[in-house]
Amino acid sequence: MKKCTQCGSKDIIIERKHSGQRLCQKCFIKGINKKVLKDMRKNKLLNKGDKVMVALSGGKDSVMLLDILYTFYERNIIDLCAMTIDEGIADYRKDGVDIAKRHAERLGIEHKVVKFKDCFNFTLDDIMSIDSERGACTYCGVFRRWIINREARNMNATKIATGHNLNDETQAVLMNYLEGNIENLTRIGPKTEARNEKFTVKIKPLREIPEKEIALYVLSKELEVHLAECPYSSSSFRGEIKEFMNQLSNKHPTIMYSLLKGFDKMKPSIKKDFTNEFTKSKECVECGEPGSHGLCRACVFKKEIYNNIQK
């Protein structure tokens, strides 16, 4: 009979093949909490007095993130608020938004739901119903980032916390590397730099936690989460990378850890050579949000979509 390597309980819920560690529910939750707190300290993700805005989708990653950050809020180390984006995806998004609302209410924290429709006058469904060469995730990502930046200022947040996990980070590294987007690689990390006073620093406390362990955490703690698959996710390049990484991880269980570790070691050198100059004065001429060209990406996309809708 296999037993928990920490406490000897026979009710184990995870076996980490690479380390031989087996854990019961209690020891798993305790261990993962400790790991996240250690990573947060290592990367100096929080300062006392920060107001952290959690980008709360209602999915497992952001719900776990909120659960952990709430312990800092409880101990009066930080102030906490949450923001949920409703991209407008019929028969899918409402469940997640409702779950996010219930978590914020349960914890008694400030929460805001922002809709694509109210910001841009179109939903993600509208975008996908018109012909476009870009995938749903590209539009969705750019518009979401635009809203998150703006709302962080509206909520007076000093940090934005996102639920990116180990799988997300390794996929991002691999994708950008394979596509030759070296400048994008310089921006992957536990904490962004505020390149412009209008940008709020973004932190990723869960970036060293594998996605499956996040699912185990929320299910173990019986936290309500939205687990359904986004109807637009399958068609992306990221989907292909995801499948490839999953297959590889099956055979080589430490591959994601080593990939991220190696990348983090290389990053200072890449950054030194490939950071493009991002001067403080550059702001989008249309919306005022920071951007590297005259128009920010969100405004470029918006124009494209308006043109296509009119056709």
Next chain:
Amino acid sequence: MFTLIIADKKLEKQIPNNDYKIINLLKELDMPVETVVTKKNNKIVIEETLIEDDDEIEIIQVIYGG
């Protein structure tokens, strides 16, 4: 016989042999271990867990592939 709960469906299934584990079931269903969390009689268990008579086995897909 055991009960399989998957994607909101409940099915009665035969246990093919007395060394039948959740991991064997996942292979039959073509679901990678890395993408699911499994429960036996409403408790989270590892995939090496034996499936026994009258068990209720739940497979929760938590990660979606490409």
